[in-house]
Amino acid sequence: MKFIREPIVRLIAVTHFSKPTDLDEFNLWQTDTDNPAQQLIEAAGRTCYRSWHNPSGRTNQQYIANLMSQGHLSVIEHASASFYIRGISRACSHEIVRHRHFSYSQLSTRFVDESESDFILPDAIADDAQAMEAFTQAVTVAQEAYRKIYERLRDKFANVEDRTLRRKLARQAARMVLPHALETALVMTGNFRAWRHFIRMRATEHADVEIRKVAIAVLEQLQQVAPAVFGDFTIKTLDGGVTVAEPAFLYE
Numbered sequence: 001m002k003f004i005r006e007p008i009v010r011l012i013a014v015t016h017f018s019k020p021t022d023l024d025e026f027n028l029w030q031t032d033t034d035n036p037a038q039q040l041i042e043a044a045g046r047t048c049y050r051s052w053h054n055p056s057g058r059t060n061q062q063y064i065a066n067l068m069s070q071g072h073l074s075v076i077e078h079a080s081a082s083f084y085i086r087g088i089s090r091a092c093s094h095e096i097v098r099h100r101h102f103s104y105s106q107l108s109t110r111f112v113d114e115s116e117s118d119f120i121l122p123d124a125i126a127d128d129a130q131a132m133e134a135f136t137q138a139v140t141v142a143q144e145a146y147r148k149i150y151e152r153l154r155d156k157f158a159n160v161e162d163r164t165l166r167r168k169l170a171r172q173a174a175r176m177v178l179p180h181a182l183e184t185a186l187v188m189t190g191n192f193r194a195w196r197h198f199i200r201m202r203a204t205e206h207a208d209v210e211i212r213k214v215a216i217a218v219l220e221q222l223q224q225v226a227p228a229v230f231g232d233f234t235i236k237t238l239d240g241g242v243t244v245a246e247p248a249f250l251y252e
């Protein structure tokens with residue numbers, strides 16, 4: 001068992017755009033970006049206004065900024081991103097999955113053996129010797145109890161023919177003693193509008209430390225791949241060391 005202090009958040013997929021070559025409107029349209037997600041958003045916006053010839057001469061960045069400043073946010077729903085996230089607790093993942101406009105695939109505690117799993121150590125506990133001692137003791141006892149319960153139940157369900165089912169029956173009961181701090185992993189996919197909302201809700205000083213770190217890490221990577229959509233967020237560190245992000249465009 002080891003204690004984890006920082007989440008791992010990696011962008012693993014982002015929208016690809018295929019420009020049709022046989023349609024007059026797409027042949028008329030020229031954009032100054034080679035960013036596929038932003039090309040898709042501009043194409044969606046130009047579909048609304050049949051403005052393929054770019055009458056106002058805007059760059060892609062200016063075009064998207066104009067849409068967002070008017071709250072015309074359905075266009076950014078066409079582009080999406082997937083993140084692989086691990087090194088977070090089950091407490092954090094429970095907060096994450098409250099966001100309903102995403103798709104999730106999460107490590108199964110019924111299928112996967114948790115007898116050697118790691119735990120998330122909050123900074124506040126790590127910084128306090130007595131809290132640290134209590135935390136270490138609690139997770140050690142919990143994991144030992146998990147192992148003991150699993151072994152007993154595995155034997156008890158020995159007559160269940162299906163090996164996977166037999167293990168699941170034991171693990172789904174044994175997992176009940178594991179704490180919120182248990183490490184989990186998930187893939188989270190959503191469109192850019194959903195990501196903006198997630199960042200806005202979770203990259204604030206009111207959010208829990210862990211989910212805030214996830215939200216900031218997501219934002220930093222989305223700012224790289226879609227600066228026209230996420231570039232209005234300012235990341236700053238408040239007095240007291242809390243890092244937060246604030247958007248310039250306030251439409252949801």
Ligand SMILES: Cc1cc2nc3c(=O)[nH]c(=O)nc-3n(C[C@H](O)[C@H](O)[C@H](O)COP(=O)(O)OP(=O)(O)OC[C@H]3O[C@@H](n4cnc5c(N)ncnc54)[C@H](O)[C@@H]3O)c2cc1C
Binds near residue numbers: 098099207208
């Ligand atoms: C600081 C903080 C503290 C929190 N504390 C608690 C707590 O103590 N207990 C608790 O249970 N939760 C708590 N939450 C979770 C919170 O209530 C939300 O469930 C979570 O942040 C998901 O965000 P969302 O509701 O905006 O919805 P999302 O699922 O992210 O949806 C995005 C938006 O879509 C719209 N939408 C989605 N579904 C519906 C719907 N069914 N009807 C109408 N509009 C919809 C809304 O405009 C919503 O804002 C907390 C969140 C934060 C940030």
